[in-house]
Amino acid sequence: ADNHINYISYGSNRIEVFPAAVRANLLTPKTQKIAYAENLYLLRTFMWDMSKNLGYAFDDDKYNRLVLLFEPTFATYIDHLVQEKSALFAGDRHFIGFYLDNELPFASYQNTDPLRGIDLKHFLSLPERYKAAREYAEKFMRDNGIASAGAITKKNQEDFRGMVADYYYQLTTATVRKYDKEHLILGTRLHDWSKYNQKVVEACVRYCDLVSINYYARWQPEADFLANLKVWCGTKPFLVSEFYTKAEDASYQGTGYANTEGGGWLVRTQKNRGEFYQNFCLRLLETRNCVGWVHFEYNDGYGLDGKASNKGIVSIEYEPYTSFLSQMRQVNLAVHSLIDYYDTKSVQ
Template sequence: MNRTFEATGYFRLERENERWWLVDPKGNQFVTIGVNHADETNLKYDHNFDIWKTKYGSRENWIKGLSEDLKSWGFNTIGWTGDYISGDWGVALDWFGDPINLGHSQSWSAADYKHADMPYCLQIRVSEFEDWNGHPVYPDVFSHEFEMYCDYLARSICADHANSKNLIGYFLVDIPAWIRHASGSDFKQLEGLNEQERSSKLYEVAAKYYETITASIRKYDTNHLILGDRFNGNKGIPEEVLKAMKPYVDVLSVQYFTSPDEAGYQQMKEDLARWQAIADKPVVIADIGNWCKTHMNPNRVSDIHDQAGRADDYIASLNTVLHEPWFLGWHWCAHLENKARGWGIKDPYDEPYADFVDPVKDFNKGVYQKIEDRVKF
């Protein structure tokens, strides 16, 4: 890591010769290489609870073990910690069909992050209108009640983290349904409108949403980045929403799961570049992952046939965007294979998938040199 900037004590952004950089509290260039969905209860099923009791025995010990895992594999960030927990072996996630209801685990506490002692991101769930939510709730963003609720969220979350040296910033809603939700639900101001009318009104709704929640965050924390909603890149992002967020949000955060081929990788790069140009923000791929069938989950099939193939896809997909001037990093899905989500870096018995981990570890640890080799001073 050769590039340095002024040390401010907190994570921040720098833009130098049209290249965006994420900078750590000491002033060093930082590529966020994170892991999402780290949840202790994934080791507390009937088939693996004894492993948790023998190997860890407490949440604090498990968190410290997680940090050791991530660092040894070349990851440097704890991403979004909520995990999908309401499914079972063989159930696939799908946000394109009928409304679904994907229950998620609780987020970590401030004390948990202190035990981990590594960079992290927090989520502020502004409202419950996620694509994965079978019972979405759309707030009236123009109401006094929404303003009061945003203030509550900010003071209940941000006050405990405002002085943290490890916090990178705040995500908002996980894959929010700015495009019409599969259930038919929508913001009150957009109900009954045709597509053209809805598009015209959407900017106004989104602008008020971002203005209100970011003002509340900044009231309690002026030190950290606002990472914005974790958009569902596979569904698309309305241009009106990208323009509405521009004055308020620091980073464009996008979940994107590619097909495991060159066409899929290029499509991801083109989509991210197009959205980035509209928002004029640097980009974090806030959730990206892949899967193949496993011993415990033979129904979780894809065009990737084994763990070595997963590693190949990891490296190829990220190499496609690694050198883009707007790219800040990525957060991988996920830590440990559970019954609901069905894939991970570790198997259900807390053992790393070596054919995946070994190539990924080498790639992660070489990222800074790869970037520096391509960037002109």
């Protein structure tokens, strides 16, 4: 709060509210009001619970998980999930709203990976266990007069991707709005090539209050992408829901971090991290349709490989990175005056 960070996430993979014992400190600090949001993980939770609910686990290494969207029990499952979870946040004035899911595989690079991006041929080849998704693809083929898989064009592929994305966003947002009309719906934290896909972004825009993006693999936001977002989003804003860099100088008891885990790139020092943060955020403010950013994350931790990763504003020992934070604070304090500056600059 002293560094004018005004948002924090608490929940884990299973959404939960702040414990009463820490809520006052986290959400009503003396220096600044802090808000929060949580992720419903609608499709992902359905996938995690398949063994319990359907008697078999989903083969995530063989099929695109979006095929589960068409399972006959999916709509009922997420209806119950949203009803239960939205009740936890009813009337909460600190709560901004819900992300629907995280980094769903809508699109892959040049459509080369059917597990990471919706692929019409992949849906057509699904086994009997996932026949609902296969039949959805077969109907698309009939409705569009496509004779065979060999006749599928790039336009057919994009139209199918757009239909699946539209169905996902329409169903999930209608379910959330059934039980919660007071908080925002924050998209699905589009990642990798999904955020660059016009059909996917436009489907999100039709139903969500904003488009959320996990933004990695770039030193700064690309001008052409930001220009596209302005067109695709129309009157809706976007939010950067994840971004960060790691520094080589992070260490624990004299041993440098491995820094091998995570999507953020590597810089030399904490000061360099601050320079990256300032440059990245200035470019976002300049767009005039970005409503914020969430630095990922607040404390260093260990990756799946068990090795330390410098993602945080505090170390594994909870020591603040002061040279990084001082530069974060400088931008955070100046956000509103910067907005005024860019607004004025844009009309000159």
